[in-house]
Amino acid sequence: MRTRFYVALLVCVLDTGAAADEQAWISQQGLFVVRYQSEINPLTINTLHSWRVHVEDATGEAVLGASIAVTGGMPVHDHGLPTEPRVTTELGGGDYRLDGLRFHMAGPWEITFSITAGSSTDTVVIALTL
Numbered sequence: 001m002r003t004r005f006y007v008a009l010l011v012c013v014l015d016t017g018a019a020a021d022e023q024a025w026i027s028q029q030g031l032f033v034v035r036y037q038s039e040i041n042p043l044t045i046n047t048l049h050s051w052r053v054h055v056e057d058a059t060g061e062a063v064l065g066a067s068i069a070v071t072g073g074m075p076v077h078d079h080g081l082p083t084e085p086r087v088t089t090e091l092g093g094g095d096y097r098l099d100g101l102r103f104h105m106a107g108p109w110e111i112t113f114s115i116t117a118g119s120s121t122d123t124v125v126i127a128l129t130l
């Protein structure tokens, strides 16, 4: 019990030590782990910008040659994105450049990545609040 407590404490310390955009999202079927870095941080309203998206598989290996479709919007307002963001460049090492993001309202947003690599397809939903 005491050991478990210390492990939990260590995880907390490591979590708070990482930047907010170093957070990881696990895809719905557990096939991929996604991280992103926005070129603007913090995110601001009505600024067209790009993200660097990093994709790993469940074992931590970088996923190369993935195709990533991007959708999103504000579920509570029942509208989508004001732009059509696209992954434009594979940067290598499991990194992909996502261009054309813009958030035009304050509030809760969701960005959904549909990732296909080889014969595997899975979906990651990133919730963020502006």
Ligand SMILES: [Cu+2]
Residues within 6 Å of the ligand: 074, 077, 079, 105, 107
């Ligand atoms: Cu809205």
